Amino acid sequence: MLAKIRTLALRGIDGFDVSAEVDIAAGLPAYAVVGLPDAAVKESKDRVIAAVRNSGFDFPSKRITVNLSPAELKKSGTHFDLPIALGVLAASGGIEKHALEKLESLVFIGELALDGSLRPVAGVLPMLVSLKKTAVKTVIVPAGNAHEAAASGIECLHAENLKEAAAYVNGTCPLKACSADTAPRAENCPGDLSEVKNQVFAKRALEIAAAGFHNVIMVGPPGSGKSMLARRFGGLLPELSFEEKLETTKIYSASGLVKGSRLISERPFREPHHTISDAALIGGGSNPRPGEVSLAHNGVLFLDEFAEFSRPAIEALREPLEAWKVTVSRVKETVVYPARFLLIAAMNPCPCGYLGHPTKGCACTPLQVHKYRGKISGPVLDRIDLHIQLSAIQYADWEAIPKGESSRTIAERVLKAINIQCERFAVSKTRANAFMGVSEIREYCCVPEGASSVLEMAMNKLGFSARSLDKILKISRTIADLEGVAEIKREHIIEAVQYRLLDRASELSGLR
């Protein structure tokens, strides 16, 4: 006998409908799963057999074939256990005849433990959100996913175990509806920029970064406050829109990182350690999963000790920095994850960290410094508009300096500048000043009178390339937007030149 149970599967961060077909035929006992299952799906066999038996049903000693259709798309994950087990029950009499019609209008997701209880699975939200587009059905999920399922807005019920789910189908036991998580959310308080004393220059650079979506690299000795600044950067960015919240939550759900029911409403801040592999940073693996760059989507990716990251990891950043997405190709499938993040990189000025320090001496040779800085390749550095140098904070200075502006005050200016850009780029695909192409730079970034001499000086005396002049113009545009003026002024250009530290010929060689 044949039974069909509806379920869902995940590809990247998008779901698609799957039908679990279970056929039970006479013959020697056998169990096969077809339809491009991965190892976890194949292993469902042992879980399903044990769960069915331990839930008080007979497991048929016959020839069982499970087909996950559409057969051409790869299936991965453990959430097919429940639909397969119900398919076995439906095909072997465990589900009563009168209930078979009802079964067709239901969708099941869940991993089974050997005792038949249901375990929560990853990716419930993105799978449910994609179901919306096809047809509205009742979905049965594990109790552990109930809150997350409620966030999808689809009618969902939750079950504790296989027995409960089967009893619901047979009409002998109601299931509870999934409801939103009402527990108070722990406030994530990263701190305020006013707490970072001194570093006025760096704070201003971060304001410009937030306003124009410019990536930043901070170069400074240990203890100069690089991490403190980066962790407070999120406070300058505007709130997430509903679409951004949904997109972000889908990525976290696909990674199994969603705990409550509500959509993620804060901008992500990811701070992977420099020993991370390129696969973990970018995403991938044999069962592709989003990497840190995608977990930072719509937020900030902070890479401290940037020069200590492996070369492949640094190079792998090129695709997301260029295209805002990551493409993971496998033999049977290609998965695309969104990765639109703002990069804040931080590094020491030299391997020992004390080059240019007022009191501590640097023990590095010029060659060592050159090699250290050379780890950040040109194409990656090219995607980073703002280069800033931080100096060590002396305790005496620290005591005397008053608190600076609060994050909220700066964020208000940032929001105004972002709104100006929304109007400017209303009809183009460009989203912020940082992404202007050459023609847009020519259109929106006119060099003001009297400023050509500044640019000329930058090229001749500081050794800037023509390419870095375009960056200076983009930064100047953002500075002008922060001020709310239509035309770039000479002082905007003078300020912008200061944010291109690593373009200076003397800086690149490390021989200051």
Ligand SMILES: [Zn+2]
């Ligand atoms: Zn050194």
